[in-house]
Amino acid sequence: MQPLENYMRTRRSAVSVTLEEPGPDSDEIRRIVTMATRVPDHGKLVPWRIVLWSMSQRETMHRQLLTLLDSLPDIDDKPKKRASTDKLLHAPCVMAVISTAAEHPKIPVWEQTLSAGAVCMNALIGSNACGYEAQWLTAWYVYADEARDILELQDGEKIAGIIHIGSTNTPKTERPRPQIEDILTMKDD
Numbered sequence: 001m002q003p004l005e006n007y008m009r010t011r012r013s014a015v016s017v018t019l020e021e022p023g024p025d026s027d028e029i030r031r032i033v034t035m036a037t038r039v040p041d042h043g044k045l046v047p048w049r050i051v052l053w054s055m056s057q058r059e060t061m062h063r064q065l066l067t068l069l070d071s072l073p074d075i076d077d078k079p080k081k082r083a084s085t086d087k088l089l090h091a092p093c094v095m096a097v098i099s100t101a102a103e104h105p106k107i108p109v110w111e112q113t114l115s116a117g118a119v120c121m122n123a124l125i126g127s128n129a130c131g132y133e134a135q136w137l138t139a140w141y142v143y144a145d146e147a148r149d150i151l152e153l154q155d156g157e158k159i160a161g162i163i164h165i166g167s168t169n170t171p172k173t174e175r176p177r178p179q180i181e182d183i184l185t186m187k188d189d
């Protein structure tokens with residue numbers, strides 16, 4: 001089996017709360033982002049951007065998001081949402097992949113959004129290529145209109161993924177995968 005096939009057949013995400021130092025330095029972050037953004041992009045619109053959140057920014061956002069969460073009256077399961085907010089503070093490196101997809105005369109928004117998803121996936125693979133573990137997360141605040149200012153999102157932008165990157169000694173176990181027969185249809189001639 002070729003090394004790339006072996007990697008693709010066995011790769012797993014990490015669990016963000018287990019991620020610790022070392023994380024990528026600024027040169028490695030540039031390399032990861034270079035790999036992450038080498039994705040198909042119909043119309044070459046570059047419909048995404050990436051923001052690296054420093055730890056002090058994450059601490060500020062974390063505080064603001066918890067205050068927001070407490071102030072929201074009609075929101076269920078606040079303890080779980082608090083825990084998902086706390087995940088901002090674990091990994092040494094956290095970057096947001098932001099979809100900037102917008103109406104375009106030729107390229108559907110759906111295709112631009114898919115390209116942002118590809119950036120997230122490539123960020124995981126690029127992190128692994130640089131010797132790090134990574135996980136793609138979202139959280140309640142990604143979908144909360146009230147959190148948009150805290151996340152510094154421009155009109156129309158959406159977070160496609162929050163990529164947590166670092167190192168871990170926690171072994172990765174296999175998880176159930178779909179049977180190929182269940183998801184692949186091959187039509188006979």
Ligand SMILES: Cc1cc2nc3c(=O)[nH]c(=O)nc-3n(C[C@H](O)[C@H](O)[C@H](O)COP(=O)(O)O)c2cc1C
Binds near residue numbers: 012014
């Ligand atoms: C868009 C997106 C959002 C996700 N958000 C979360 C999340 O908020 N919390 C979580 O535990 N997993 C989340 N996951 C799943 C994790 O990425 C998880 O690590 C992954 O499914 C494990 O699969 P893998 O080991 O095959 O990469 C999300 C996945 C995707 C694609």
